[in-house]
Amino acid sequence: MALKPRGESGKTPDVTDHQPWSAETARAIIAANAGREGATLPILHALQETFGCVPEAAEPLVAEALNLSRAEIHGVVTFYHDFRRTPPGRHVLKLCRAEACQARGGDALAADVERGLGIPINSTSADGRVTFEAVYCLGLCASGPAIMIDGKLVARVDAGEGAARVVEACSR
Amino acid sequence: MTIRVFIPGDAGAVAVGADEVAAALAEEARAAGIDIAIIRTGSRGLFPLEPLLEVETPEGRIGYATVYPRDVKALVAAGMLAGAPHEKRIGRPEELPFFKRQTRLTFARCGITDPLSLDDYRAHGGMKGIERAVSLTGTAIIEELVASGLRGRGGAGFPTGIKWRTVAATAAPQKYVVCNADEGDSGTFADRMLMEGDPFALIEGMAIAGIAVGATRGYVYIRSEYPHAVAAMEKAVAIARGAGLLGHGIAGSAHAFDMEVRVGAGAYVCGEETSLLESLEGRRGIVRAKPPLPAISGLFGKPTVINNVLSLATVPFILAEGARAYADFGMGRSRGTMPIQLAGNVKNGGLFETAFGITLGELVDDVGGGTESGRPVRAVQVGGPLGAYFPRALFDTPFDYESFAARDGLIGHGGVVVFDDTVDMARQARFAMEFCAIESCGKCTPCRIGSTRGVETLDRVIAGRDVERNLAIVEDLCHTMKFGSLCALGGFTPYPVMSALTHFPDDFRRAPAREAAE
Ligand SMILES: Cc1cc2nc3c(=O)[nH]c(=O)nc-3n(C[C@H](O)[C@H](O)[C@H](O)COP(=O)(O)O)c2cc1C
Ligand code: SF4
Ligand code: FES
Numbered sequence: 235m236a237l238k239p240r241g242e243s244g245k246t247p248d249v250t251d252h253q254p255w256s257a258e259t260a261r262a263i264i265a266a267n268a269g270r271e272g273a274t275l276p277i278l279h280a281l282q283e284t285f286g287c288v289p290e291a292a293e294p295l296v297a298e299a300l301n302l303s304r305a306e307i308h309g310v311v312t313f314y315h316d317f318r319r320t321p322p323g324r325h326v327l328k329l330c331r332a333e334a335c336q337a338r339g340g341d342a343l344a345a346d347v348e349r350g351l352g353i354p355i356n357s358t359s360a361d362g363r364v365t366f367e368a369v370y371c372l373g374l375c376a377s378g379p380a381i382m383i384d385g386k387l388v389a390r391v392d393a394g395e396g397a398a399r400v401v402e403a404c405s406r
Numbered sequence: 407m408t409i410r411v412f413i414p415g416d417a418g419a420v421a422v423g424a425d426e427v428a429a430a431l432a433e434e435a436r437a438a439g440i441d442i443a444i445i446r447t448g449s450r451g452l453f454p455l456e457p458l459l460e461v462e463t464p465e466g467r468i469g470y471a472t473v474y475p476r477d478v479k480a481l482v483a484a485g486m487l488a489g490a491p492h493e494k495r496i497g498r499p500e501e502l503p504f505f506k507r508q509t510r511l512t513f514a515r516c517g518i519t520d521p522l523s524l525d526d527y528r529a530h531g532g533m534k535g536i537e538r539a540v541s542l543t544g545t546a547i548i549e550e551l552v553a554s555g556l557r558g559r560g561g562a563g564f565p566t567g568i569k570w571r572t573v574a575a576t577a578a579p580q581k582y583v584v585c586n587a588d589e590g591d592s593g594t595f596a597d598r599m600l601m602e603g604d605p606f607a608l609i610e611g612m613a614i615a616g617i618a619v620g621a622t623r624g625y626v627y628i629r630s631e632y633p634h635a636v637a638a639m640e641k642a643v644a645i646a647r648g649a650g651l652l653g654h655g656i657a658g659s660a661h662a663f664d665m666e667v668r669v670g671a672g673a674y675v676c677g678e679e680t681s682l683l684e685s686l687e688g689r690r691g692i693v694r695a696k697p698p699l700p701a702i703s704g705l706f707g708k709p710t711v712i713n714n715v716l717s718l719a720t721v722p723f724i725l726a727e728g729a730r731a732y733a734d735f736g737m738g739r740s741r742g743t744m745p746i747q748l749a750g751n752v753k754n755g756g757l758f759e760t761a762f763g764i765t766l767g768e769l770v771d772d773v774g775g776g777t778e779s780g781r782p783v784r785a786v787q788v789g790g791p792l793g794a795y796f797p798r799a800l801f802d803t804p805f806d807y808e809s810f811a812a813r814d815g816l817i818g819h820g821g822v823v824v825f826d827d828t829v830d831m832a833r834q835a836r837f838a839m840e841f842c843a844i845e846s847c848g849k850c851t852p853c854r855i856g857s858t859r860g861v862e863t864l865d866r867v868i869a870g871r872d873v874e875r876n877l878a879i880v881e882d883l884c885h886t887m888k889f890g891s892l893c894a895l896g897g898f899t900p901y902p903v904m905s906a907l908t909h910f911p912d913d914f915r916r917a918p919a920r921e922a923a924e
Contacts, residue, residue, distance in 0.1 A: 279630075313673065333750065337829070370844075371591070374421055
């Protein structure tokens with residue numbers, strides 16, 4: 235499965251070529267977005283797109299630019315499931331755990347992938363190879379079980395063979 | 407002559423290989439020296455057929471279903487590009503019973519046109535709504551909408567025209583139109599399909615809303631789980647702006663309206679309208695107490711129309727064809743059509759737009775064709791994670807707002823999730839509580855704490871510990887959540903839990919009874 239570049243819209247990407255933290259880069263990102271109405275989420279998405287996460291060091295910079303308290307920004311970053319505090323593994327695997335995928339064998343798939351990767355869902359492998367997360371619906375509910383791997387959607391992923399292919403793709 | 411081939415760019419097709427099929431076909435045609443143009447459409451909406459490739463022929467568009475990259479070479483050799491017979495050939499897709507039975511008003515173009523071609527959009531009836539709207543007063547537009555009977559498709563079913571009336575009547579220097587594209591319900595994908603397959607319909611609907619209520623700015627708030635929809639909407643907004651459908655003097659009028667796409671950050675509760683507004687403003691998605699209504703004090707405290715994608719995308723049809731043409735469909739107080747989404751363990755999963763009134767049984771057994779696994783249908787969850795589970799005994803329930811409410815259920819955003827007889831309803835009840843605990847915004851104690859207690863208590867039930875006493879606690883918790891929650895996340899989680907308990911009591915009493923451990 236190929237990696238797919240993303241990021242046209244400031245949405246959070248899962249590609250793995252993140253930059254190391256740089257306050258200077260962060261300031262530039264923040265400045266480019268600070269003039270928008272309700273700029274906080276667009277800024278946080280852009281930061282995560284660049285650094286793979288929203289590190290704590292970014293919070294005072296965002297707060298200052300938007301004239302908000304640091305506590306407020308911290309509250310926002312921690313409220314939303316998308317924002318990470320540390321960079322993810324080289325691969326990011328999101329597996330749908332919602333009802334329509336459950337009805338199509340999602341539980342068995344999740345169990346197989348957990349076994350194959352050797353880590354429970356919502357964790358990152360110790361070698362930093364993969365971050366494995368639950369997601370609640372990808373809008374592919376008539377063709378589940380569905381996953382998103384490094385930003386790419388894959389549907390009709392069955393337990394057994396399908397799970398093995400997913401595990402393989404995350405092991406590269 | 408160039409042969410036109412249509413391949414969906416819809417996420418549901420891409421996720422099963424449509425991009426690779428398009429690439430393989432382009433390569434194969436080049437090698438064979440055949441001149442083709444590949445047009446990426448939305449999906450027609452019958453997902454077991456994807457990737458569904460269609461070739462334009464004198465007999466119409468001929469479909470070839472479940473075409474994978476490895477099939478392309480043989481299909482081209484067999485004469486697919488001339489519409490030749492093949493085991494994957496399904497004829498004209500619109501002749502399939504699944505499509506023939508539908509009434510497509512909101513989804514008339516989806517799967518047929520090039521989503522990013524305004525010429526295509528116009529040629530298939532687009533822009534007629536706004537052209538009529540600019541010749542009317544705001545009041546006349548709103549009354550047309552009221553007369554159509556259109557009710558919000560996001561879940562609550564509030565009459566759209568009435569909501570717009572309030573915004574129009576509230577004077578303010580700035581008003582907003584916000585489209586709720588958070589579509590978090592499992593089993594739903596109609597908003598996604600519409601944005602990917604016919605984005606101009608949503609833009610046109612939002613512009614009409616702007617004209618009607620006097621709003622000049624709009625936002626589409628799309629969940630981050632929908633990268634394809636985000637990309638499609640961004641492209642469509644840019645094209646619309648370039649063509650004068652957005653900006654100053656829209657559609658040749660004196661009105662101004664422009665809009666922007668915003669992306670959520672993985673919070674189900676942000677689909678709740680006031681939480682969404684908080685999020686758009688840059689804060690945590692904590693639900694606001696109402697009043698004030700968003701229509702009076704919404705985004706940045708300004709009067710705001712907030713509507714679901716499907717509500718807004720239906721507006722152009724109503725303006726173009728008249729309120730009557732829409733209201734003629736439906737039953738009782740549920741007028742028009744509903745884009746129903748058949749999902750989960752169902753054979754014919756996909757988008758089925760039809761007039762209100764079809765029964766749940768017809769939907770699941772006839773249209774859906776029963777389960778994909780071939781086993782008996784045991785339970786159907788209607789209306790997303792906050793919707794009730796229905797047993798077969800209630801399959802005579804007509805699909806409309808009131809009939810579902812009368813049976814302690816809801817139609818919500820129109821998602822229908824089918825489960826076969828391997829489902830364990832105690833686990834589904836537990837999941838409903840777990841989901842509420844994960845997604846609670848934290849404002850109300852019954853929702854935040856009650857859901858966690860619900861998970862623990864149901865775990866004891868599943869383990870067979872003191873079952874009857876613990877089930878009584880679950881019922882009690884449900885009661886507290888139902889009446890002590892500010893929004894429907896905490897307030898409606900009891901629906902799936904209690905319906906599972908009521909209709910499938912045996913599933914909660916499967917474990918060998920044990921003495922209370924505590
Ligand atoms: C927890 C929760 C989640 C919701 N999610 C959505 C959603 O994803 N999309 C949506 O349109 N409405 C959602 N709603 C309903 C909205 O609050 C609101 O009723 C809707 O946006 C109004 O638009 P409509 O009248 O066009 O349906 C949700 C409500 C609740 C309580
Ligand atoms: S019911 Fe739950 S999600 Fe809704 S406002 Fe209360 S705590 Fe928040
Ligand atoms: S429930 Fe898994 S994609 Fe919707």
